[in-house]
Amino acid sequence: MTTSTPGTASKRNEASPAVLVLEDGRTFRGRAYGALGETFGEAVFNTGMTGYQETLTDPSYHRQVVVMTAPHIGNTGVNDEDDESRRIWVSGYVVRDPARIPSNWRSRRSLDEELAAQDVVGISGVDTRALTRHLRERGAMRVGIFSGPALKDAPDESALLERVLRAPEMKGADLSAEVATTEAYVVPAVGEKKFTVAALDLGIKGMTPHRMAERGIEVHVLPATATVEEVYAVAPDGVFLSNGPGDPATADLTVVKAVLERRTPLFGICFGNQLLGRALGFGTYKLKYGHRGINQPVQDRTTGKVEVTAHNHGFAVEAPLDRVSETPYGRVEVSHVCLNDDVVEGLRLLDQPAFSVQYHPEAAAGPHDAAYLFDRFTSLMSTAPMEAERA
């Protein structure tokens, strides 16, 4: 249930208590933020100082309750330009000190109002530093947020904890089809059209086809369930595998393997990197608490350059850093690595035109250091016919 009378949300919620209960029993009390009610998900923290609107609307956050480590959230309100998809996807939102009065020339409404209007239950006034330290020590885990009627129905914490323990876990969750488009659509090339790309929407962010379009690519965004025939029906020069929510171990690899068989140029981001990794025969595993933020240092091992990058992942590919791997599709190297913890951040095939990264070169939000990867994809498409002839 939600009450979302525009302009009154902040006032209403200031007096309304809310409780956050983690699956290991740790509890935080605060005030309701956004919609009143109850919600469940995987508790994860995001260290971005800016970009909350892009974070909230990134479909990869589906079924996650996002804790913001930046203490002031909502200062620039919500605008009509920065959404990364058609709605907010986080299942809950946790902040320390929300803005009472948003101020920005693009702001159209307050974040509190927007969360309420989209029925997203949040909590404010939480010691997000303590909560983040807890998640860092114990790992990402299930959580519930309760306010309004949900709190009245189950006033004691053990009853709330019971409900949290009934919520589904992220491990084993197959979520792409829940967030992806059901109809194919085209994002036209900006200026002269040079290439056609079939982009599998596993939970795609809006900025991704835009980054391709501005390089002369006509992007055919296809549903997550698209078949090999549907992918090749658009006569693609290249295939793109998008980011997306859920556990990569549940994903169907038929299309990825068919693209590798045909040696069509292939580029994957985040979930797409994990799918490429699995199609090549590598495993994926759940990180203790993941990478979410916009200042993660990654090294491109092909050039030695370090880039500061946007991340949002809870799983990672298990591939050897110190040697080239032999796979059914030829040799593969780990092309990128996270300098904080040596997690695999990119894969590159040496015998065919395919590569992927675990992080977000499209940024939105975040720095643009990794935008060169879209140029790498276009140059693969320019040189690919030669590669195919040689094969």
Ligand SMILES: NC(=O)CC[C@H](N)C(=O)O
């Ligand atoms: N942004 C993404 O594509 C995330 C991929 C995957 N769901 C993960 O958490 O690792």
